[in-house]
Amino acid sequence: MSNFKQLSHIGPSLCVKFYNDTILLAAVGPFIHVYEFRSDKLINKCRIFHNNKIHGFDISQEKCVLYGGKSVSIISISDLLNQIDLKHTELYVPEWVVACTLANDNENCYVLTCYNQVLILNPNGVVLHTKKLLNERSILYSGSIKVLDDRVVVNAGTVMGGILIWDLFSEQKIHNLKGHVGSIFYVTVSDDGKYVASCSDDRSIRLWNLENGQEVSIGWGHTARIWNLKFFNNNMNLISVGEDCTCRTWDISSESELITKNVYEVHLTKNCWSCDVQEELMIAATAGNDGRIKLIDMNKASRYGNELQSFTLQSIGETLEIKFEKNEIIKGFHWFSFGLIAITSLGKIIKYVECTQSWNLIVVNEDLASYSNTIGIDNTIIFSNNKGYVLLLAFSDDGRSIIMQKELHTDYLSKVTNCMCVKFDENYLITLESPNPNDNFIALEIEPVSLEIKRTFKFNKPGNFVSSCLEVVNQNYLLVGSRFSTVAIFNLSDCERDAFMIKKLNPGDTVTSIKFVESKDDSNLFSITNRDGFYNIVNINFDNETYEVIHSNKIVKGFLEGAFYNKDNEYITYGFKSTLFYMYNEQHGYEILSQLCGGAHRQWKLCSLDGTNSNEEFMLVYIKASELYLRRIYKPIVPETLVNGLHGREIRDISILPQPFNKEEYLFATASEDTTIRLNKFNLVTGDIKSYWAERKHVSGLQRLKFISNKFLISSSAREELFLWAINTSFSSNPYITVRATLPTSAHSPDLRIMDFDTLFINEDRTDFIVSTIYSDSTMKIWYYDSTDNQFKLLWTSRYKTCCLLNVKLIILEDELYLLVAPTDGHLVVYNITNELETARISDNKLVNIKVPMVPVTLSNLKPEIELAVHQSGIKCMDVEFSKDTFKVYTGGDDNALSISKFYKNGGRICGEFVYSNPKAASSTITSCQLFKNGTRLLSTSVDQIVRVWKVEEDKLVSMASRYTTVADTGSSDIIKDSSLLIGGVGLSVWEYDENSN
Amino acid sequence: MGKSSKDKRDLYYRKAKEQGYRARSAFKLLQLNDEFHFLDDETNLKRVVDLCAAPGSWSQVLSRKMFTESKGNLDGKKIVAVDLQPMSPIENVTTLQADITHPETLSKILHLFGNEKADFVCSDGAPDVTGLHDLDEYVQQQLIMSALQLTTCILKKNGTFVAKIFRGRDIDMLYSQLGYLFEKVICAKPKSSRGTSLEAFIVCLGYNPPSNWEPKLDLNKSVEEFFSGCSLGRLKISDDNKLSNWKIEERDIAEFMSCGGLDSVDSDATY
Numbered sequence A: 001m002s003n004f005k006q007l008s009h010i011g012p013s014l015c016v017k018f019y020n021d022t023i024l025l026a027a028v029g030p031f032i033h034v035y036e037f038r039s040d041k042l043i044n045k046c047r048i049f050h051n052n053k054i055h056g057f058d059i060s061q062e063k064c065v066l067y068g069g070k071s072v073s074i075i076s077i078s079d080l081l082n083q084i085d086l087k088h089t090e091l092y093v094p095e096w097v098v099a100c101t102l103a104n105d106n107e108n109c110y111v112l113t114c115y116n117q118v119l120i121l122n123p124n125g126v127v128l129h130t131k132k133l134l135n136e137r138s139i140l141y142s143g144s145i146k147v148l149d150d151r152v153v154v155n156a157g158t159v160m161g162g163i164l165i166w167d168l169f170s171e172q173k174i175h176n177l178k179g180h181v182g183s184i185f186y187v188t189v190s191d192d193g194k195y196v197a198s199c200s201d202d203r204s205i206r207l208w209n210l211e212n213g214q215e216v217s218i219g220w221g222h223t224a225r226i227w228n229l230k231f232f233n234n235n236m237n238l239i240s241v242g243e244d245c246t247c248r249t250w251d252i253s254s255e256s257e258l259i260t261k262n263v264y265e266v267h268l269t270k271n272c273w274s275c276d277v278q279e280e281l282m283i284a285a286t287a288g289n290d291g292r293i294k295l296i297d298m299n300k301a302s303r304y305g306n307e308l309q310s311f312t313l314q315s316i317g318e319t320l321e322i323k324f325e326k327n328e329i330i331k332g333f334h335w336f337s338f339g340l341i342a343i344t345s346l347g348k349i350i351k352y353v354e355c356t357q358s359w360n361l362i363v364v365n366e367d368l369a370s371y372s373n374t375i376g377i378d379n380t381i382i383f384s385n386n387k388g389y390v391l392l393l394a395f396s397d398d399g400r401s402i403i404m405q406k407e408l409h410t411d412y413l414s415k416v417t418n419c420m421c422v423k424f425d426e427n428y429l430i431t432l433e434s435p436n437p438n439d440n441f442i443a444l445e446i447e448p449v450s451l452e453i454k455r456t457f458k459f460n461k462p463g464n465f466v467s468s469c470l471e472v473v474n475q476n477y478l479l480v481g482s483r484f485s486t487v488a489i490f491n492l493s494d495c496e497r498d499a500f501m502i503k504k505l506n507p508g509d510t511v512t513s514i515k516f517v518e519s520k521d522d523s524n525l526f527s528i529t530n531r532d533g534f535y536n537i538v539n540i541n542f543d544n545e546t547y548e549v550i551h552s553n554k555i556v557k558g559f560l561e562g563a564f565y566n567k568d569n570e571y572i573t574y575g576f577k578s579t580l581f582y583m584y585n586e587q588h589g590y591e592i593l594s595q596l597c598g599g600a601h602r603q604w605k606l607c608s609l610d611g612t613n614s615n616e617e618f619m620l621v622y623i624k625a626s627e628l629y630l631r632r633i634y635k636p637i638v639p640e641t642l643v644n645g646l647h648g649r650e651i652r653d654i655s656i657l658p659q660p661f662n663k664e665e666y667l668f669a670t671a672s673e674d675t676t677i678r679l680n681k682f683n684l685v686t687g688d689i690k691s692y693w694a695e696r697k698h699v700s701g702l703q704r705l706k707f708i709s710n711k712f713l714i715s716s717s718a719r720e721e722l723f724l725w726a727i728n729t730s731f732s733s734n735p736y737i738t739v740r741a742t743l744p745t746s747a748h749s750p751d752l753r754i755m756d757f758d759t760l761f762i763n764e765d766r767t768d769f770i771v772s773t774i775y776s777d778s779t780m781k782i783w784y785y786d787s788t789d790n791q792f793k794l795l796w797t798s799r800y801k802t803c804c805l806l807n808v809k810l811i812i813l814e815d816e817l818y819l820l821v822a823p824t825d826g827h828l829v830v831y832n833i834t835n836e837l838e839t840a841r842i843s844d845n846k847l848v849n850i851k852v853p854m855v856p857v858t859l860s861n862l863k864p865e866i867e868l869a870v871h872q873s874g875i876k877c878m879d880v881e882f883s884k885d886t887f888k889v890y891t892g893g894d895d896n897a898l899s900i901s902k903f904y905k906n907g908g909r910i911c912g913e914f915v916y917s918n919p920k921a922a923s924s925t926i927t928s929c930q931l932f933k934n935g936t937r938l939l940s941t942s943v944d945q946i947v948r949v950w951k952v953e954e955d956k957l958v959s960m961a962s963r964y965t966t967v968a969d970t971g972s973s974d975i976i977k978d979s980s981l982l983i984g985g986v987g988l989s990v991w992e993y994d995e996n997s998n
Numbered sequence B: 001m002g003k004s005s006k007d008k009r010d011l012y013y014r015k016a017k018e019q020g021y022r023a024r025s026a027f028k029l030l031q032l033n034d035e036f037h038f039l040d041d042e043t044n045l046k047r048v049v050d051l052c053a054a055p056g057s058w059s060q061v062l063s064r065k066m067f068t069e070s071k072g073n074l075d076g077k078k079i080v081a082v083d084l085q086p087m088s089p090i091e092n093v094t095t096l097q098a099d100i101t102h103p104e105t106l107s108k109i110l111h112l113f114g115n116e117k118a119d120f121v122c123s124d125g126a127p128d129v130t131g132l133h134d135l136d137e138y139v140q141q142q143l144i145m146s147a148l149q150l151t152t153c154i155l156k157k158n159g160t161f162v163a164k165i166f167r168g169r170d171i172d173m174l175y176s177q178l179g180y181l182f183e184k185v186i187c188a189k190p191k192s193s194r195g196t197s198l199e200a201f202i203v204c205l206g207y208n209p210p211s212n213w214e215p216k217l218d219l220n221k222s223v224e225e226f227f228s229g230c231s232l233g234r235l236k237i238s239d240d241n242k243l244s245n246w247k248i249e250e251r252d253i254a255e256f257m258s259c260g261g262l263d264s265v266d267s268d269a270t271y
């Protein structure tokens, strides 16, 4: 009977559990997803409940009991792993189920309900016994049941801060643990029956002695509510997750407090709901509101035992049997595949060979005492001083011997303050820079075997230039990053030519890395990072000396030292935040690594671990408190994530790019309450979703977003933010998106929201347009976007009343321009603005020309031509169908109604009539409605979590199909090709709609 | 109730300050009353219960309507207000700090009323939301069921019950159940309640419980068990002790009514 088929869903996952050392089970909506977690393979998706979400489950070797809402299901593990639909096993309990636990006999199970009652169920769903605690029947938010050797203990977390521990069979209270303030969100007992651990609204974790009911210790650290806890490692540790999206591990052995061992940032704002630990492998898994299933290697820094090593000069001196001076320090270093080469402030060059774990003094070079600069490339180390002296040492692969040595005495520069090196085809290009603005910028091409100089390039140095990083492409162009977010591009075949400059890409800081991404025809893409956190993808045309930023974004926090694409084509950033060095997967939004190092402002280098530059394994070398640290970053032993997830908070709007991206794939953008916009794609056939970027330009929760053409997207939010984004889909590395223009604000109130907008293109090439914006203070504005000077210019403004405006459309009817507005007062309001925009020219029902008025725009007091009452309260969504001399408006309201109104001209004025309403079109607010199939169908979504399709008959809507969605707070949808449907809210579903199916 | 900076900019917030109300919620009750006039019967509105009442603006409205502004006879009038949180005293209001989901609380309220019935019961209760929509909606509905439990024990026939709801996925099940106890159930949204929130109010008029059901408070029974005798269409364990299988539950869409009149202030607007 359903015409809907769910193809995929990304949404809150409320529970994860390891079954054994290969299988992980995750609850996603009413489904259990079965993963072979080591190989990141989804091996089964099994539907357990009809509608309810699975909130938790318990497993033994053979059995599984699942619960969620009032539903319970008892099934065998083999069914769970092999069947795809077990809905028939769903049983209903009269009260909300808080926990289910399998009994020791592996037959029955215990079901704890939110009124502190335990049902003992047999596998057929027969209630064998009902157990409860006398006089303690108020509501619980959480609880658990622990089967110990000699008894079964019920742990009930009340809403008043108390934890009732009672014995299941005797129905006697053991303890009422008091200490927490506010609701208890989880409580559990250790396997050995010694401890109770609990977490609450008050952000603390408390450990209690089960024997005597005394509080043992408290743990603080989470910055918001804590949702889940588990003992692991022989009950010596606790793991916790919460609203702040972190996962924390704790040591419980201290008498007075729980000691934080580790903090992992695992999910996107907000809420990490569940965690589990595979103890043999020491792998943790977490599940969150963002739909992500994250794996954590809890032994990441000790799995191989050699991840972190440190040396003092003194300890190195002891093995070398030489003495370093008291004030001697390490000045430079580089990691090679064989080990490390370093230099001290007195010019001692030392070597660490990894396979023998031995240090050697290579040479003492007086020229490099006091000032030196160190670079490594392949197996060659390059030292330079400030007088133009350069020493090159090429090592054998095993690092044992120096196979070539070269000293260069250059005298091009008065003083050398920076020396860098980059691969130049097979050769090396070494750059030398002096602080003197009149000196040249020097590049030496070095032959890597003989280490001879092959060519010398002397470039005119641009003004205000301080080099910071290099890249070479096409064997011809040297790109040099500089301070002030500037890049100079030198032409290696024409030294006379002034550098082509890309100036002030972002507000201000130093360019920290330039990486070639791809080239296509005359376009060359580079990733360019800035220390202050901005990263850009820049398309450079060397021949024309032009460039275009096609992607720009800012990292969440900290300093950005570099970025690259990894082998899966994911964009990885790294740098420092507070006292940490971090590596971050920017595409999906998770931390790959963080290493305590004391923060920025230190000597450090990120080298590839094996010298292959594969961007997979790294050696982070840094100095902290004059000690040399070697931190190995290995490939993880398990995938970082099994599902990446999307948004941690509600998706407020969705828009699909009309033109296909690949054969069966479409790009779409999502706008979320979490203030980010994500650019993603989905597959029409499989439903697979992949997210590319999370754009962080907005600072408040999003209201609306829409692709206005195949090239442009507009988004709006509070603080009067409205951005025009340009989309670029012509490159193979990724689709790119960047802000093209920003709407001016009136800056009166940070709460002033742009609720909706609509656009009308002016010319045929679809570059210039007018846009109407409506505001939460009843203001309406019309702007002209002029692509030549890339600005929005105000054409008109007026005000409806004092109420908030919710929806807007620009309409041309019989060569006149109308503004249709839907406020919170339930009216449809139409203004004729043709004569208000005096310079507008409309012909053939198209806007063909517009000019910006010469005089400043003042508030117009234009009265509406019509105000038609169609809903009792706010009109939440609206779609318009045009025909030659009428337009029909379909509206959905806060009042549960769907309505149709019709507008036409009569005697030169707009007339309207309210032609149809279904006051019970949903049982709660209707949040989106959209016509499709040439206006013969209307799709609606509503907060009651029902998606409906209506047949549009002459002035009437007839229900055709409806289906429950697990997406809560259902608030947005879009449809493409009349059949593929995206539904957004807390999560995102991809559905297929097919009227021919049955 | 935490006051975010957003609340402070709200016009209703300022209006509440001006008029001496402790919270902007007062206008929700006033606007509901503008539509349904359940507080306007000076002679017959004598005893009322305000559940989940802190900080107390609904109680203030009740106190003003029934005592200060009333020209009728004040004898035997009574307002009892209950909340988990402590409440500073309000003239003519008896306050009680207790959990309304605890059956004992209900028996305390009954005690305060002696043998007399109430004319009006309201509840503006809202639990702390977790972000798990289904759980939050359930707990909200349980608050309503607890309030309803008290209502069935104390409300006189034909009396009125008003309670806050979240219009989420199962709200139509609640509507259907309320239909068994009242003549008319309306979902009302006052203008002072934000359009962006799921909040609305059920106004249940004409209390008329099934004649074959006698509500009986038992301290050892949960709300669900309390209602199990009443054919509310709620789930229960069958006589053979077997849990029921999944079935489509009764649902009903209540009539929607926007309250507060067109000229009243819009709570979604920015001023």
Ligand SMILES: C[S@@+](CC[C@H](N)C(=O)[O-])C[C@H]1O[C@@H](n2cnc3c(N)ncnc32)[C@H](O)[C@@H]1O
Residues within 6 Å of the ligand: B001, B022, B023, B025, B026, B051, B052, B053, B054, B055, B056, B057, B058, B059, B082, B083, B084, B085, B098, B099, B100, B101, B124, B125, B126, B127, B128, B143
């Ligand atoms: C929105 S406030 C009520 C505002 C009130 N009507 C006024 O006008 O001032 C919701 C109240 O519900 C209360 N509440 C929530 N759960 C409760 C429970 N189980 N028992 C009693 N009160 C509860 C909260 O403490 C909170 O004060």
